[in-house]
Amino acid sequence: MPKGGGSPLTALDALFNPASVAVVGASRDPTKPGGLILRYLLDSTARVYPVHPSVSEIHGVRCFPSVRALPEPVDLAVIATPVDATLRVLQECVWRGVRVAILVAGGFGETGEEGRRREEEVVRIARMGGMRLLGPNTLGVLVPRSGVDTLFIVREKAPRPGPGPIAFISQSGAIAVTRMTAAAWEGIGFHSFVGLGNRADIQENELLAYLATQPAVGSAALYLESFADGAGFLDLAREVSGRLPVCLVKAGRSPGGARAASLHTGSLAGSDRVVGGVLRQAGVYRAYDDEELIDVAWALACAPLPRGDRVAVVVSAGGHGVMLADFLEAKEHAVGLRLANLSEATQERLRREILPFASVANPIDLTASATIPMYERVLSIIEEEPGVDAVLCSVQVEPPGLDERLVDVLTAYARSTTKPVVAASVGGEASLQVRRALNRAGVPAYPSLWRAARALGALVERARRLHPERFGARAP
Amino acid sequence: MPKGGGSPLTALDALFNPASVAVVGASRDPTKPGGLILRYLLDSTARVYPVHPSVSEIHGVRCFPSVRALPEPVDLAVIATPVDATLRVLQECVWRGVRVAILVAGGFGETGEEGRRREEEVVRIARMGGMRLLGPNTLGVLVPRSGVDTLFIVREKAPRPGPGPIAFISQSGAIAVTRMTAAAWEGIGFHSFVGLGNRADIQENELLAYLATQPAVGSAALYLESFADGAGFLDLAREVSGRLPVCLVKAGRSPGGARAASLHTGSLAGSDRVVGGVLRQAGVYRAYDDEELIDVAWALACAPLPRGDRVAVVVSAGGHGVMLADFLEAKEHAVGLRLANLSEATQERLRREILPFASVANPIDLTASATIPMYERVLSIIEEEPGVDAVLCSVQVEPPGLDERLVDVLTAYARSTTKPVVAASVGGEASLQVRRALNRAGVPAYPSLWRAARALGALVERARRLHPERFGARAP
Numbered sequence: 001m002p003k004g005g006g007s008p009l010t011a012l013d014a015l016f017n018p019a020s021v022a023v024v025g026a027s028r029d030p031t032k033p034g035g036l037i038l039r040y041l042l043d044s045t046a047r048v049y050p051v052h053p054s055v056s057e058i059h060g061v062r063c064f065p066s067v068r069a070l071p072e073p074v075d076l077a078v079i080a081t082p083v084d085a086t087l088r089v090l091q092e093c094v095w096r097g098v099r100v101a102i103l104v105a106g107g108f109g110e111t112g113e114e115g116r117r118r119e120e121e122v123v124r125i126a127r128m129g130g131m132r133l134l135g136p137n138t139l140g141v142l143v144p145r146s147g148v149d150t151l152f153i154v155r156e157k158a159p160r161p162g163p164g165p166i167a168f169i170s171q172s173g174a175i176a177v178t179r180m181t182a183a184a185w186e187g188i189g190f191h192s193f194v195g196l197g198n199r200a201d202i203q204e205n206e207l208l209a210y211l212a213t214q215p216a217v218g219s220a221a222l223y224l225e226s227f228a229d230g231a232g233f234l235d236l237a238r239e240v241s242g243r244l245p246v247c248l249v250k251a252g253r254s255p256g257g258a259r260a261a262s263l264h265t266g267s268l269a270g271s272d273r274v275v276g277g278v279l280r281q282a283g284v285y286r287a288y289d290d291e292e293l294i295d296v297a298w299a300l301a302c303a304p305l306p307r308g309d310r311v312a313v314v315v316s317a318g319g320h321g322v323m324l325a326d327f328l329e330a331k332e333h334a335v336g337l338r339l340a341n342l343s344e345a346t347q348e349r350l351r352r353e354i355l356p357f358a359s360v361a362n363p364i365d366l367t368a369s370a371t372i373p374m375y376e377r378v379l380s381i382i383e384e385e386p387g388v389d390a391v392l393c394s395v396q397v398e399p400p401g402l403d404e405r406l407v408d409v410l411t412a413y414a415r416s417t418t419k420p421v422v423a424a425s426v427g428g429e430a431s432l433q434v435r436r437a438l439n440r441a442g443v444p445a446y447p448s449l450w451r452a453a454r455a456l457g458a459l460v461e462r463a464r465r466l467h468p469e470r471f472g473a474r475a476p
Numbered sequence: 477m478p479k480g481g482g483s484p485l486t487a488l489d490a491l492f493n494p495a496s497v498a499v500v501g502a503s504r505d506p507t508k509p510g511g512l513i514l515r516y517l518l519d520s521t522a523r524v525y526p527v528h529p530s531v532s533e534i535h536g537v538r539c540f541p542s543v544r545a546l547p548e549p550v551d552l553a554v555i556a557t558p559v560d561a562t563l564r565v566l567q568e569c570v571w572r573g574v575r576v577a578i579l580v581a582g583g584f585g586e587t588g589e590e591g592r593r594r595e596e597e598v599v600r601i602a603r604m605g606g607m608r609l610l611g612p613n614t615l616g617v618l619v620p621r622s623g624v625d626t627l628f629i630v631r632e633k634a635p636r637p638g639p640g641p642i643a644f645i646s647q648s649g650a651i652a653v654t655r656m657t658a659a660a661w662e663g664i665g666f667h668s669f670v671g672l673g674n675r676a677d678i679q680e681n682e683l684l685a686y687l688a689t690q691p692a693v694g695s696a697a698l699y700l701e702s703f704a705d706g707a708g709f710l711d712l713a714r715e716v717s718g719r720l721p722v723c724l725v726k727a728g729r730s731p732g733g734a735r736a737a738s739l740h741t742g743s744l745a746g747s748d749r750v751v752g753g754v755l756r757q758a759g760v761y762r763a764y765d766d767e768e769l770i771d772v773a774w775a776l777a778c779a780p781l782p783r784g785d786r787v788a789v790v791v792s793a794g795g796h797g798v799m800l801a802d803f804l805e806a807k808e809h810a811v812g813l814r815l816a817n818l819s820e821a822t823q824e825r826l827r828r829e830i831l832p833f834a835s836v837a838n839p840i841d842l843t844a845s846a847t848i849p850m851y852e853r854v855l856s857i858i859e860e861e862p863g864v865d866a867v868l869c870s871v872q873v874e875p876p877g878l879d880e881r882l883v884d885v886l887t888a889y890a891r892s893t894t895k896p897v898v899a900a901s902v903g904g905e906a907s908l909q910v911r912r913a914l915n916r917a918g919v920p921a922y923p924s925l926w927r928a929a930r931a932l933g934a935l936v937e938r939a940r941r942l943h944p945e946r947f948g949a950r951a952p
Contacts, residue, residue: 031876153874154876156906157873157874157906158874158903158904158906159904159905170795171795172793172794172795172796172798173793173795174792174793174794174795174796174844174872174874175793175795175796175799176795177874178793178796178872178874178902178903178907179902181874181902181903181904181906181907182902182903182904182907182923184904185903185904185905185908223795225795225798249799251795251798251799251802252798252802253802253806253807253808253810254801254802254804254805254806254807254810255805256801256802256804256805256815256838256839257798257799257801257802257805257806259801259837260794260797260798260801260835260837260839260841261794261798263794263835263837263841288802288808288809288926289799289809289924289925289926290799290902290924290925290926291924291925291926316650317648317649317650317651317654318648318650318736318737318739319646319647319648319649319650319651319652319699319701319727320648320650320651320654321736322648322701322727322728322733322736322737323651323725323727323733323765323766325730325732325733325735325736326727326728326729326730326732326733326764328730328732329730329731329732329733330729330730330733331729331730332729332764333764333765334729334730339732359736359739361735361736361739362732363732363736365736365739368650396650396654397633398629398633398634398650398653398654398657400507400630426654426655426657426658426766427634427654427657427658427661428634428635428657428658428660428661429635429661430632430633430634430657431654431657431658432661447658448765448766448767449765449766450764450765450766450767
């Protein structure tokens with residue numbers, strides 16, 4: 001059996017950044033997975049080889065009758081054939097030196113005894129041939145930067161996120177796609193998505209270890225219904241979470257959820273109670289909600305860590321200031337941060353230069369008379385106040401003196417400071433535009449005050465764990 | 477002093493449903509409050525009288541030089557003059573028989589001793605003249621059904637919600653406007669908004685008592701930083717919450733939030749600890765988050781109360797089923813409901829008629845092969861299952877067999893059943909369209925799985941309080 005051997009890439013390099021991709025089961029029919037996968041991969045930077053037994057070209061691209069007939073040993077093969085053809089195709093992939101195969105089809109371990117045997121056989125073939133497998137029963141991968149996109153869901157229904165820092169690993173394709181679509185809509189970018197599917201070979205630990213070596217990855221977000229190797233995950237998290245923020249939803253926390261999980265991916269959900277405490281010790285941010293998962297992964301990927309927990313809150317509306325103060329400091333439903341005490345000198349400057357009419361205590365309320373230059377001045381005064389570790393800013397354009405240029409002011413400030421800046425903009429179309437612009441500029445922005453406060457809370461939690469000395473007596 | 481007396485309306489009828497409105501301080505300049513207020517009121521069903529000392533018409537509408545010169549004793553006067561002119565204008569309003577005046581200007585109790593004295597004087601004038609006051613320092617009112625809209629924020633920045641069942645009373649104009657804009661974007665409708673401002677005269681208790689008598693009001697949402705009369709509020713809530721769901725954010729829960737609240741509206745935030753327990757006893761849903769406030773008020777206004785806490789979960793994606801099951805049943809971060817146990821007969825029907833390939837245990841996972849007729853059949857089978865009290869449905873259009881026509885199926889089912897139906901649709905543009913259509917049809921729909929589960933939890937909480945007998949041993 002020739003082993004190819006042309007590619008110097010590791011298997012995971014080949015998965016995330018393939019120079020060549022074969023689409024087995026390629027189709028002209030865009031309603032079929034093999035049709036969509038081919039169409040979208042043709043937009044990527046990889047060389048793409050459709051494999052079809054009887055067709056000579058699709059979309060003007062030359063087809064090959066079999067994997068054996070491919071002109072080079074490709075890095076990645078996306079196998080979109082029906083389950084029955086899988087074993088034969090895999091054997092050909094091994095023969096032709098494919099580095100990684102993505103098995104799209106279901107009908108394996110998640111369906112019962114016969115499927116389980118088939119899945120074992122598939123793994124055996126790959127292992128013997130030195131080829132790696134993603135799936136089966138998976139949407140595959142999405143790498144926005146290179147355009148590698150094996151998601152067989154039309155982009156009209158699920159627009160893909162742009163390039164960015166979040167690496168998303170998910171045991172559920174649907175959770176990942178719906179959350180990435182929601183995040184894309186907000187202007188949030190992703191390094192990559194990998195759908196684990198049945199996780200017959202490649203699993204989350206190996207992926208996480210790889211992603212932790214990639215400079216373009218700013219945070220890892222994981223949706224798991226079970227751990228492939230829980231002890232290994234904790235060891236790995238302990239090792240990498242200092243340099244790579246790791247956020248996790250461990251679903252299947254309830255009996256009904258665990259039962260659904262076992263039917264869904266054929267895996268047993270682990271005991272939730274064991275999981276809870278040790279995750280935090282290993283430096284993992286545990287989210288309970290898929291929305292929270294991406295919210296927090298985004299802030300951790302974008303913003304610098306604060307040197308303390310003293311927050312300056314800037315708003316153009318009293319009520320937003322009250323709510324944000326509560327979300328920082330209240331006993332319940334709060335994130336355990338502190339409103340910064342502004343020095344007399346800072347308050348005096350704020351009063352003299354900007355705000356004879358409004359509140360210069362923290363929260364700083366610029367009122368509905370706020371203007372863009374006022375925001376600019378406030379941010380520059382805050383920057384010089386040593387008692388402030390982070391800035392939480394409500395960015396609304398309803399006041400007559402404010403508009404979307406406020407985004408530029410906040411972005412310029414965020415780029416100039418070492419403090420984290422987190423924004424909220426609540427509303428409809430206008431707020432969505434504000435959030436998109438901020439997120440695209442790397443300033444994490446949220447559609448609710450609570451979500452912004454929670455994201456800032458995650459930044460402080462991480463800072464407190466990595467740099468307990470900065471938090472003095474308040475360290476855990 | 478002639479007292480007018482032409483109108484048979486009560487003062488609050490005059491506020492919510494005025495037949496005639498004077499805009500004092502009307503302006504041609506759309507950047508001025510008096511300009512915007514006039515422009516928007518001209519779209520309402522009320523007769524509108526601009527008052528301007530020297531201009532004979534604005535936008536083709538005849539102006540009157542003073543309130544005294546008005547041709548009839550108007551129901552409502554919106555006073556958008558500078559604070560200095562207020563006393564004189566109010567005296568004229570009393571003289572001319574105005575029922576309610578909205579005082580837009582700030583510069584009263586929220587600014588210190590002199591403002592407080594001015595506010596007392598204003599109240600004295602109104603009381604002596606038998607006229608009621610809203611404000612000062614308020615955005616006023618919005619009544620989508622009649623088009624009464626005194627909000628001096630351009631609609632391009634803050635599109636107004638359409639007519640609907642939520643009555644929103646807020647001590648913060650900005651919290652209300654940003655939340656209503658967000659809700660409008662989702663297709664959620666409002667009966668009314670009233671901005672309390674400094675609450676010198678009309679306060680939340682009187683408004684709530686009035687709203688509880690209005691058949692078009694489906695729920696009341698209140699944002700308060702303090703209670704005008706806390707004991708009175710609790711008595712009233714106890715009295716009305718059986719027929720009108722009452723949801724409340726009591727902000728200023730933290731020292732910093734309370735301080736900000738006192739600067740914001742000049743009122744002292746009450747002790748949060750006293751507030752917590754008794755609110756629930758009085759039947760009030762206490763939200764901690766402005767987003768949660770409207771989420772829950774919307775579900776309570778739209779959906780019938782369930783007869784129990786057994787929920788059928790219908791999804792087209794395994795991961796959504798796992799997460800929803802967790803949100804219902806898990807020990808932490810869950811709403812304390814139960815997945816319904818589907819009878820053998822129901823499971824057999826589901827298997828035979830729809831789902832040979834997928835999960836017929838609850839959550840019912842139609843998988844990515846889901847079609848619209850499959851949803852239709854599942855809902856009709858669930859409807860006949862006596863062990864189901866409520867339906868929680870993930871409505872995604874990513875599967876190739878699903879599109880926005882799924883909205884019609886769910887809407888038709890929701891209209892045909894006595895069970896509450898709550899939906900989630902997570903994603904971008906396509907999901908937004910789904911949610912808008914569902915919300916406009918009165919099926920509460922949320923952009924996150926957690927928010928949908930939480931809203932259903934509020935429905936069960938209310939059912940449990942009003943009908944403890946239905947919940948047997950599980951009643952509180």
